[in-house]
Amino acid sequence: MPAALLALAIGAFGIGATEFAMMGVLPTVAQGLHVSIPQAGYLISGYALGVVIGAPLLTAVSGRFTRKHLLLAMMVVFTVGNLAAAAAPSYGWLLAARVLTALPHGAFFGVGSVVAAGLVEQGRNARAISMMFSGLAVANVVGVPAATALGNAVSWRLTFVVISAVGVLAVLGIAVLVPADRAHTPIRLRAELRAFTRAPVLLTLAVGTFGFAGVFATYSYVTPTLTELAGAGPVALTIALALFGLGSVVGNSLGGRLADRALMPAIYVSLALLAGILALFSLTAHNEVTALVTVGGIGVASGMVIPPVQLRTIRAAAEAPTMAAASVQSGLNIANAAGAALGGGLIGVGFGYGAPSLAGAALALIGLGLAVLSSRAATPVPAGE
Incomplete structure (x- = not known):
C-alpha cells in the first residue's frame, strides 16, 4: 500500500484521540474549570455538533482547492483547535475550541477517503480506505487510554498538547507523502x-x-x-x-x-x-x-x-x-x-x-x-x- 496512506492514518489517529479523550479526562476538566460534570459533558456534545455541521460546510466552501491542500488545511485547523483547547482560560473558550477542532473531522475523512481510494488500483479501494480508518480504530486502543492516563496523572491540558503534536506530524506526512492531485477537478458545490x-x-x-x-x-x-x-x-x-x-x-x-x-x-x-x-x-x-x-x-x-x-x-x-x-x-x-x-x-x-x-x-x-x-x-x- 502507498506510504501516503500512513499519513492519512496518522491524521485519523489524531482525530480519534481528540474526539474520545475528552470522555476520559472529563472529571479532571470539570474540576479544573470549576464546572459540573453534566456541564462539562457539553464539551463532548459540542464536538459532535461540530462534526455534523463541519462536514458539509467545509466541503461547500472549499471552492477550487486541491484535495491535498484541503487535507493540509483541515489538519492545520485541527492542530490549532487542540492548541486552543490546551490554552483555554475558561469553559466557554474550551467549548469553542472543541467545536473548532471538530469542524474538519468529517471533511477530513470524506476527502481522505476519496484520496485513499484514488491511490490504489481498482479492486483495492476499500482496503485503502480501511487503512486510513485504521488510525481511528488504533486511537481507541492506544491513543485514548494513553491520553486519558496522561491527562489524569499530569494535566488534561498536556493531553491536548500531545494531540496537537500528532496533528503537526500529520501535516508533515501529508505534505511529503500524499501526491499532488493528478488532474485537479474543482469541487463544484452544485x-x-x-x-x-x-x-x-x-x-x-x-x-x-x-x-x-x-x-x-x-x-x-x-x-x-x-x-x-x-x-x-x-x-x-x-x-x-x-x-x-x-x-x-x-x-x-x-x-x-x-x-x-x-x-x-x-x-x-x-x-x-x-x-x-x-x-x-x-x-x-x-x-x-x-x-x-x-x-x-x-x-x-x-x-x-x-x-x-x-x-x-x-x-x-x-x-x-x-x-x-x-x-x-x-x-x-x-x-x-x-x-x-x-x-x-x-x-x-x-x-x-x-x-x-x-x-x-x-x-x-x-x-x-x-x-x-x-x-x-x-x-x-x-x-x-
Missing part, C-alpha cells in the same frame, strides 16, 4: 449537492446512521451494563474497552477486504453480524467471560461496517463524492447522539440494561433493510458490486 438527490446516496448514508445508532445504543452503556448484569470490576471493564477497540481494528481491516471482493454483500454481512451479536449481548451480558467476548465481537462487527459504507457512498455519488463521503461522518455522529439517547431512555423507563442491545439489533436490521433498498435503486455504480 454537483456535490446534486449527489444528495440520488436515492442510493441517501439510503447508504441512512445505512451507516442506523447501523451505528445500534452500536452506540449499546456501547454507550457498556460499563454500567457489565457492572450491573455481570458483576464486572474495574479490571474487567478495562479489558472490555480494550477488546472493543481491538475488535474494531480487526473488523476495519476485514471489512475493507470483503468490500473489495463484493461491496454490497460486505455491507449485508457486516450489518447482519452486527444485529446478531447485539441481540446476543442481551443474553451473554449476565456472565463476565461471555460478556467480554461479545463486546469484542461487537467491536469487530462495527468495524466491518465503515469501509464498505464509505466506499459505497463514494461510488453512488459518482463524479461528486466529496461532500457525500464527508457526510458519512455526520451520520455517524448523529447516530452517536441518537443511539445513546435511545439506550438511556430505555434504561430510564425501566426496561433494564439488556434493552439497549436489543434496540441496537433492531436498528442494525433497519440498516440492513435500507442497504437492500439501496442496491436495488438505479445508480451508475462501477462494476465489482
